[in-house]
Amino acid sequence: MVLHYFQLLQATRVGEAIRQSTWMFPVIESFHLMGLAVIGGAVLMVNLRLLGFGLNRQPVRQVASDAQPWLIGSLIFMFITGSLQFTAEAVKCYYREAFWVKMSSLLLAILFTFTIQRSVTMADEKRVGPLRCRLVALVSLTLWAGVAIGGRWIGFS
Amino acid sequence: MSLLPFCEWLASTPGSIALHESLYAYSVVESIHVLTLTLFAGLAVMLDLRLLGIAMRDTPVSEVADRLFPWTLAGFIVMVITGALLFYGIPVRTYQNMFFRIKVLLLILAGLNVFVFHTKVNRKRAEWDLDPVPPRRARIAGGVSLFLWALIVVAGRMIAYNW
Numbered sequence: 001m002v003l004h005y006f007q008l009l010q011a012t013r014v015g016e017a018i019r020q021s022t023w024m025f026p027v028i029e030s031f032h033l034m035g036l037a038v039i040g041g042a043v044l045m046v047n048l049r050l051l052g053f054g055l056n057r058q059p060v061r062q063v064a065s066d067a068q069p070w071l072i073g074s075l076i077f078m079f080i081t082g083s084l085q086f087t088a089e090a091v092k093c094y095y096r097e098a099f100w101v102k103m104s105s106l107l108l109a110i111l112f113t114f115t116i117q118r119s120v121t122m123a124d125e126k127r128v129g130p131l132r133c134r135l136v137a138l139v140s141l142t143l144w145a146g147v148a149i150g151g152r153w154i155g156f157s
Numbered sequence: 158m159s160l161l162p163f164c165e166w167l168a169s170t171p172g173s174i175a176l177h178e179s180l181y182a183y184s185v186v187e188s189i190h191v192l193t194l195t196l197f198a199g200l201a202v203m204l205d206l207r208l209l210g211i212a213m214r215d216t217p218v219s220e221v222a223d224r225l226f227p228w229t230l231a232g233f234i235v236m237v238i239t240g241a242l243l244f245y246g247i248p249v250r251t252y253q254n255m256f257f258r259i260k261v262l263l264l265i266l267a268g269l270n271v272f273v274f275h276t277k278v279n280r281k282r283a284e285w286d287l288d289p290v291p292p293r294r295a296r297i298a299g300g301v302s303l304f305l306w307a308l309i310v311v312a313g314r315m316i317a318y319n320w
Contacts, residue, residue, distance in 0.1 A: 026314060026315060026318050027311075029314055030310060030311040030314045030315070033191070033194065033310050033314055034307055034310050034311075036191075036194055036195060036199075037194050037195065037198035037199045037202055037306070037310065038199065038202055039195070039199075040194065040195020040196065040198070040199030041195070041198075041199030041200050041201075041202045041203040042199075042203075043195070043199075044195065044196065044199055044200060044228070045200075045203055045225075048225075048228065053228075054224055054225070055216060055220055055221065055224050055225075056224070057220055058215075058216050058220065062215065062216070063216075066212060066213045066215075066216070070203075070206070070212065145192075148192050148195065149188065149192065152187075152188045152191055152192060153188070156184050
């Protein structure tokens with residue numbers, strides 16, 4: 001069922017064009033990596049602050065609000081460049097465990113970031129203990145690392 | 158000794174052969190190299206964006222620069238070590254790769270930009286540390302850095318495609 005849709009997607013003109021071209025896939029991949037740098041920066045800024053190893057003189061809430069547009073922007077950018085890569089090789093992705101690891105981690109990472117982590121970063125700092133902040137940061141870092149490592153591993157066959 | 162014979166000699170060393178022929182080691186080193194991009198380039202980008210006056214405007218530039226520096230430096234060290242290992246595993250082909258040469262050139266330019274920034278622009282930082290939008294020279298340094306690192310990422314990714 002899912003495989004069928006993946007096959008249809010891969011057979012589209014966009015998928016075909018990216019596969020046929022020598023340079024399109026690598027260029028899209030490069031842009032995906034630029035997005036990785038930005039999202040990495042945004043995620044690390046917030047989590048380093050929560051761990052107490054970052055911009056400690058600024059309130060957590062401020063660091064998180066400053067990072068938010070870059071996080072959302074790079075997420076959208078990576079979603080577009082990632083979808084294009086996926087369109088070119090959807091069937092290969094279907095059979096790669098790394099792809100499913102990445103997508104599950106991504107779903108969890110997004111859910112965690114915009115619910116639990118957000119409630120901690122936006123809360124009054126005096127009411128959230130340092131232990132809870134650190135725990136949230138560690139969970140966030142683990143989930144995003146799962147996305148990144150899974151993503152890199154899709155490329156290895 | 159010119160560079161090509163040196164690369165050929167490097168390729169014949171046991172360590173290089175082991176890395177090249179290993180099933181997982183090369184991929185693992187490559188993955189660490191790519192994923193450290195988040196630490197090194199990610200935090201460098203954040204500083205560049207602050208210098209451009211488009212991110213963290215209410216945070217002093219010194220706070221962003223100094224607090225993130227140890228992490229950026231750690232990321233840079235990991236990048237250099239894993240990058241050197243990637244070269245060590247495939248010296249001859251990498252040396253002859255056009256994108257590798259472009260990347261080395263861009264890295265030198267990025268290094269020069271850091272040098273100029275620290276010797277010329279950053280010295281008077283106290284004067285504009287709190288400015289939401291830093292002076293033109295600082296913005297240029299941030300913009301140049303952002304542009305160069307973006308190109309370095311592209312060049313680096315292209316090395317792996319053996320065209």
